[in-house]
Amino acid sequence: MESAIDFDAEAKLHLEDHVTTEQFVTMVIRSCKGNIEPTRGCWSSGYMDYALYKGIIEDYDLTNISKPIERRSAARIVHEALLTEFGEKDEYEWSAAEKLRDLYSCHTCVMHIAQVYVKGIMLGRDHYMFDAAGSLTRAEAAAVVVRMLDREQRIPQTGGREFQSKNLSPDEARELMLTDHTAMLVDVRTNEDYETGHLQESICIPLHHISNNPYSVCVRKDIPLILYCQRGYKSSVAAQALIDAGYRRVYTIPGIEQYPYDLIATT
Known part of the structure; x- marks a missing residue:
């Protein structure tokens, strides 16, 4: 079957390879919904269609399906999955994320980055930079999904930056x-x-x-x-x-x- 070949190829990816939008969405949805059969010719169509239906991804994600996913997009997808699939509430206190110098570089991404950061699901490249436009390796993506699923694996972030409103x-x-x-x-x-x-x-x-x-x-x-x-x-x-x-x-x-x-x- 075509899907079996594609999944085998996916499994053989090197840990340092960059994960595409298609691969990351599949990892997230499969981790919480299990196997979903293709709805069209593409092996990932079932996962992508489900994510789109639930509002976990947007139409524009489909235009970048084969490109390396940006960290800000991964943060958005994980945050939406937490809300829709797990019913996990947002953290009221998220000032710890304000020490990230690029938190406000994407106005529509602020709440997504802030939540996955303070929850300890996605950490910064260093203490002061999230690297919003950066990519994710397969190893990093796997760690993100594990922390999304298992609260015990998370590394919550506390302590806001000094200069803020x-x-x-x-x-x-x-x-x-x-x-x-x-x-x-x-x-x-x-x-x-x-x-x-x-x-x-x-x-x-x-x-x-x-x-x-x-x-x-x-x-x-x-x-x-x-x-x-x-x-x-x-x-x-x-x-x-x-x-x-x-x-x-x-x-x-x-x-x-x-x-x-x-x-x-x-x-």
Whole structure:
């Protein structure tokens, strides 16, 4: 059978060979679902179709199926598999990942990299670099899958970097806004999300606007900027962009999924 030949060839790969997207997705899905028969001519089609159906991969992954998988893509796939296949919740405290200098190099990858890093499933190339665009060897990919499956094999990461935005509790943020009337409460989600429900007195400046031009938020760099989003990832990315731009009083508060706020819908 063609599939048997392909699987035999896969098994004979050298440990230092780079793993393709096709091979990595197969390793992840087969580890939790067992053997899946091909749905089309390609031996991996059953695994790829299942991963696509469950939202573990995206359509664009299929265009890179035979290319070496990037570490940021592997992080995304593992994170999505943890959520959908194992029902494993995200770590609320993920500041340890903020010491990675390239954590924010891909805005859509932040939460995926942060979660697999702090959980100890995928470690950095060193203490300060994840190597988001780097590749995975077969040995590294196998270690990632083992840690995904077995919590005892994980190496959890703790301790955030020194230079980061300050996290405030909702009460602390409220007190700051009462004592400093120049303070701005900023929702960095999309305009559509903002209209669905937002915090009173907040304004919407989407993350992509802040990333493209952080100086557009306000002229003065000593004004308190209090950021929030859905789960804390976008606000952290926005905060770092503002800090890098020279804003000195940047704060984040828990996302609206992390605290029982009273939300206001735009009518």
